Amino acid sequence: MSDTLLELKNVSAGYGEVKVLKGVSLKVRRGSITALIGANGAGKTTLMRVVSGLIPVTQGTLALDAVDITREASSVRVERGISLIPEGRLIFPDFSVEENLKIGGYISRVRSRQSELIKQMYRFFPRLEERRNQAGETLSGGEQQMLAIARGLMADPRLLLLDEPSLGLAPQVVAQVFEKIQEVRSKGVTVFIVEQDVRSTLAFADYAYVLENGELQLEGPAADVRENPKVKESYLGL
């Protein structure tokens, strides 16, 4: 079993005529927390969408555990263990909390363990259990984010993709969310995370990539990236 869980080779992708990613190559090490940072519009969300299969590549390949998944549909990738917690949460507004979790456990790999997983999520986020029958759209922003994370975990992923999980949350809640992510990783889940808050993300990740205008500018262990003069200037405001 190789050290690399996810590998992108020379990946290009975009939206119709709009080219966003231009030949991105990167690796996410098994068991790591790997961060992707970059300015607004750099292409971070696009990269997450490419990995989860929501948009196709125009060039390059993706591999999970050395298996080529470039042409696989998103549903197949979820079965393989890739789960996305998307930017903007995208919970199901008319579903109750419980139905949102249930549909998170839709894939056949976990369907038989659905109720057990839901219980696990309620232990993880007791707040969700209190609100189990409430409609998704009536939850507060923080509760919606917890629900989005829990829904993503329902698929029992090997690779968890997180796109700005702290967006719009109060600092204490962000700290909680980061704690939960650490906990998930300690259970052996590999985490690939996009965050705006570069400082705390680099403090918490093992490895980091910096994306600019659809191209990788820099990579390295998070501690090194944090000390990089360019990063200090552009992202840490030092």
Next chain:
Amino acid sequence: MDVLLSGQLLIAALVTGSIYALVAVGLNLIYGTMRMLNVAHGDLAMIGAYVAFWLFTLYGISPFIALFLAVVVTAALAAVLYLFIFKRVMRSVKLLDRAEANSLLVFFGISVILQNGSAYVFTTNPRGFQYLDQVLQIGSAAITANRLVTLILSLLLVFAVVAFFRFTMVGLALRALIQNRTASQIVGINIERIFLYSFMLGFALSGLAGALVSMYEQIWPFMGFPYTIAAFVIIILGGLGNLFGSLAAGMILGVLETFGIAITGPNFRSILIYGVLILVLLLRPQGLFGGKRVVAR
């Protein structure tokens, strides 16, 4: 005034309403999951009615058995149309923005083909057959046995459909897809398969309704159109994408139509139905129960 209170009309209203509910929920399902308006929806009821008619006339097969064949025929037609036409329309990213408009034209073409094809093959002669047409007396209300059975069956089917959407994983996936296409992909729903299921289920429910009404309605190639119109009014009334709303609104339109005609006269049917449509569009365009999100992709 007596007839309005006799219970006779209420039963008739429930018969019409439950059939409407079955036809409309399928239309709304296809609209909700795929954002496509099936203007050929009522024509599938026509196909179902002909299936029942021919099986009975040629082989003496009971319409209650023909129901199953009507389901198979319409579901198979749905699968063929989806796999050979609509899948391509949906897949092409370039076409996606135009998918709604293009699909409308394709459905319109399908409707024309089904109607004129039937007219060519079966002629435009109105047909009918006698099955379970003895009149039963229930209290002061008189009802033919076939209508009573239609009422019971279609109500059972409405409940079965509700249970399917509520309690099965496929039902949950269908409702998820109506709310948000991207989120559905994210949780691992194979959306193309769910599109296929909604097509098949939607077509089959319409075909089934057609087989049921064949026992007491005139069967001819253009009998589907009024059902299409009624179903459109119902899904606006019940809320676009709101499946349970369609079932309720189907019953409501059945009541409005039946009692409305009793008060005014049979020639007023279209006026009543379009009247309801215009009133709803003016007063509650989101539907009686509020529409589900019909914008998110």
